[in-house]
Amino acid sequence: MLTNQLGIFNRVISKNSSALFKQSGNKIFQRLNSTKVNESFSWQEYFKLKKQKNFINFGASSITGLGGVLITLGAIANIEFDEKPMFGFDPVIVLSTTVILGGGIGYLFGPTFGSSLFKLSNRRILHQFNKRDQQFLARIKDKRVDPSSQSFSNPVPDYYGEKIYSLNDYKQWLRDCNAFRRKAKEFL
Structure with missing residues (x-):
């Protein structure tokens, strides 16, 4: 008799828990759908975000370029060099060119980090921004x-x-x- 009551109890709990899960799942789904931004995404907003994206990319490029210079300088600081030529050139010229190349390579990595930062900060309207960007590029291509x-x-x-x-x-x-x-x- 006790096992029969436990069986009934388990069936009641499983039915109620699945119904509760379905209800909470529907609420979460509705909440995700309700976070849609207004469907009217104007061209002014697009151009504002485009300018923001370029500003973020330039800032990220500047920071990564400076990081590349600092990393290169840190690596060069451990090198002992004499007055002997390096690769057939004066060592100061070779080392300064290396620092400049390190900064340039760091600068090229900037837009990768900048785009990621832009996508994270504007993820709510990123889909609409990308649609407008495709429309804008199609217009540019046509005109x-x-x-x-x-x-x-x-x-x-x-x-x-x-x-x-x-x-x-x-x-x-x-x-x-x-x-x-x-x-x-x-x-x-």
Whole structure:
């Protein structure tokens, strides 16, 4: 009789716990869906985030470049050198070139860390930012000029649209592209 009561008790607990788990799982799912940002992600917000991303990447590049210089200097500090040439050059020139190369390599690693930091800080709207970025790059690709007719007096305006940080910049870029096309047509 006791085992029969324990069996009933176990069945009641398992039914209630699965129902409770389903309810709490639905609440968590609803909470995740309710954190969606407004579907209207304007171009001004996109350009603001694009500028922020470039600023973060530049800052991260500066920090990693300085880190590369410091690491290289730390490694060079342990080297004993005489007045003998290194690789056929003066040792001061070789060591200073090594420090500069270490800083340059560190600078190149900056955007990797900067992009990760940007993604972490803006993960709520990152999906919308990426959609706008694809739209922006498609517009740039459609509207940009053919660089085969460039010259010193008629340079190509910002081929990849890297300097566009506002709608006014975009409009100016379009005007520059039209002026380039007109000059290329008139002078060729």
